[in-house]
Amino acid sequence: MGNVIKKLMIGLVVGGALVGLTRALEFPVIFQMMFFAYAMVGAAVFMMLDAPALTPMSGIKSVIALVAFYIVLCTVYISGASMWPQFDPQDEKGKIDKILKPKRAATEQGKAEELIARAKALDEQAKALAVRLKALGGDQATKDQSVGGSGVSSPTTGAAAGDFMKLGEEQWQLQECYNCHKLKGEGGKKRGPELDNIATYLTVDEIKQKILDPKSFMAEGFEKEYEKGKMPDKYKDLMEERDVVALASWLGTFKNTSVNTPRPIKKK
Amino acid sequence: MKTWQRSLVAACALLALFGGVAYAQAPGASPVEFPYMGNRTAVWVVAQLHILFAGFILGAPIFVVISEWLGYRKQDPRYDRLAKEVTKVTVILYSMTALTGGLFIFVLLATYPQFTTWLINHFYLLFAVIYPLLFISETILLYLYFYTWDSWKGEKKARHIALGVLLNLIGTITLFVIDGPTSFMNTPVKAEGISPQEFLATATLWDKVFNYSWIPLNLHRLVGNVTFGGFVAGLIAAYMYMGAKKEEERAYYDWMGFVGNLIGVGALLFLPFMGYLLAYELCDYDASICPYMMADQLSMFFEMQGAMIGLLFLASNYYIWLSMKRIEGVEKVRMTILAPIVMVALPLVMTKVMTDYPVPDPRSLMFLLPLLLAPFTIGRFIPLTVSARTVIKFGFLMVVVGDAIWLTPHGFVPTGAKLVAELELPSDWNFLALMPAKNSAAFTLVFVTVVNYVIYNRAISQGTIVWGKIDFVSQFVLIFLAFTVIWTMGLMGAVRSLLRKYYHTYNLLPDFTAESFTPTLSYSAWWITGITVVFYAIVSFAILVTLRPSDSKGPAPEGSTVPAGAK
DSSP states (O other), X not given: OHHHHHHHHHHHHHHXXXXXXXXXXXXXXXXXXXXXXXXXXXXHXXXXXXXXXXXXXXXXXXXXXXXXXXXXXXXXXXXXXXXXXXXXXXXXXXXXXHHHHHHHHHSHHHHHHHHHHHHHHHHHHHHHHHHHHHHHOHHHHHHHHHHHHHHHHOOOHHHHHXXXXXXXXXXXXXXXXXXXXXXXXXXXXXXXXXXXXXXXXXXXXHHHHHHHOGGGEEETTOHHHHHXXXXXXXXXXXSOHHHHHHHHHHHTTOOOTTSOOOOEEEOO | OOHHHHHHHHHHHHHHHHHHHHHHTSTTOOOOOOTTTHHHHHHHHHHHHHHHHHHHHHHHHHHHHHHHHHHHHHTOHHHHHHHHHHHHHHHHHHHHHHHHHHHHHHHHHHHOHXXXXXXXXXXHXXXXXXXXXXXXXXXXXXXXXXXXXXXXXXXXXXXXXXXXXXXXHHHHHHHHHHHHHHHHHXXXXXXXTBOHHHHHHHOOHHHHHSOTTHHHHHHHHHHHHHHHHHHHHHHHHHHHHHHOOSHHHHHHHHHHHHHHHHHHHXXXXXXXXXXXXXXXXXXXXXXXXXXXXXXSTTHHHHHHHHHHHHHHHHHHHHHHHHHHHTEETGGGOEEETXXXXXXXXXXXXXXXXXXXXXXXXXXXXXXXXXXXXXXXXXXXXXXXXXXXHHHHHHHHHHHHHHHHHHHOOSBSSSSGGGOOGGGBOOGGGGGGGSHHHHHXXXXXXXXXXXXXXXXXXXXXXXXXXOTTOSOTHHHHHHHHHHHHHHHHHHHHHHHHHHTTTTEEETTXXXXXXXXXXXXXXXXXXXXXXXXXXXXXXXXXXHHHHHHTTHHHHOOOOOOSOEEGGGO
């Protein structure tokens, strides 16, 4: 017992010192707690080293001890894994649906499903039309149809452009470009250049070329990454033409000269 | 289980394989819906169980044949007995491998018929001809190896060992062959400037097999299987030690536990580097895999992996500590003071060197090799020494420190997108979350373990081992090691599969089902634990069924106090 108390005290002192030190170094509280936990783990390890020998067991006693040991292990591993921050699959599900939608539509099954969906929609429209015809009479219905037809066909240019830019921003999120590139002060792990001033150097067509063929341009200072082919050469296969243009157009609006975006050098 | 029963199981598995191939050709097959767990988890459970059994039956024979050879060379019957007992368990588990393999194909075909058909079509020659032939050859060789054990002894022993080597050769080729489609799903063939679909259409079978991650996966699984086999041998020894009635039996199973642990730890030392190589190749294949693993959805899986590896190293070193305690005269063993100094300095120096000269820059070795070898080269010329006990205690301290470094994340968030200042490492300390620091942590764990074994070796050369007198808690340590290594295999298996994201075959064949998202670590842990428990229950049953009757036979009394020189 003396051994346990002594090691526990040492653990608490070391843990307390680590908390004090990390607090002084402005580590967030969660890291302070983590370092304290490490100190306690260390104390537990040293308690075990000097613990008295376990009395040998046999028969039913050893079986019970084994089962209890397994239950403890299962509980510790499941609860241990559950204590780490958990990724919420809902964050990903919407993204995956959007990314896979055009691919699904391109498959035979997808085409069949789309045809069924269209047929259903047409059927519903026809039913709705029949109800309106019944209620309003033939002349009125014809008039409505012509008005409705011209009204929905031409959205304003500004709204369409806004939607297109939104699509570009959405592609930035869906393709997780932020993992390697910093933009608007967010994302990036220095794997790729910061892009806030990219439009000063590249046109929309050139940005599109870079996305589709990563070897077409090399950012200054990223020679090693360029040589290693760090930017995946897969977007031409994964993205729809419209999505690439939208992403390039959206990036083409970033002209923040206060950010040091490295100069791209044309390679192809 | 009798021979005919085992053969029947193997035949059923082969039937399942061929039947599966035939079913795969049926047009328009629609997937079934697994209740409660869903299709993906159903495949996960069966596949992981199959891989665990397969890992054991491929890993165990490697050290079985080494053990048999050592027994032959040293004329020590304990090695031969160990080899034979592990082979007995292997034979039973071989049937389970075949059974779960057949089940895996059925479940895969029932749940993902279109994808399975697509994969089988791409690897038809491999699935329908090469793999079954290898499987049949391995079956014949394994039974031949087992049933000739008693008849091929004395002068014929060398022939038996050669048969064991051939069995391992076929087993390793089988592993490499089936790794082809597995690694292909992660890193399908690609070429610059050509779409994956176009390239795949012209690719040969060899192109598909020899993909980016094939060699690293082969190496990782090969070393992992030996580690696994070693620790399961330790588990067998622990069970038998606990059930032993006689002193000599306890002595023998104490020795067997030590050898199993030694082999498990010996292979474990290489495992972090094999894992690193695999991760390196995956990132090289597609840089977007790296953040997905290390910074985003799977980052906490790697935190858990760090915790598990830390526990494995702590437990294996604790076992050495307990083993040392039963050596008479261990208190006289001393070691150069350079050993604890290098242990303490290693994480700091290595982080600095690896930051300045990142892997694979060979200059890092110019600095690190002299440091690592200093206790064994310069150390002998320095008169200052410390007791073995002190060195090992320093080692434990550094295992805790090493694991603390390994576990320190960039932020306590499940994805980088949710990172806020309150959960992020201060920028000045960000290096703790980068690869050089993680590599230095791994090296520290490995270095401490190597030093501990060097000390153990010195202890047995200067003292006397009293087999059978080890602290009883050591048996729980052996069981813990086996359980933890299986759990970690399950975790890393899940990670490798999840790296395909929402694809069956990465970037090539999307998974349109509603289950193609990254599950939570907690959900995964439940299933991994369930799989581990099922596997453990079957292995425990196999051990009890195969080895219990040997009690009555009264084995040779080789467990008495053994002079160190006899090892």
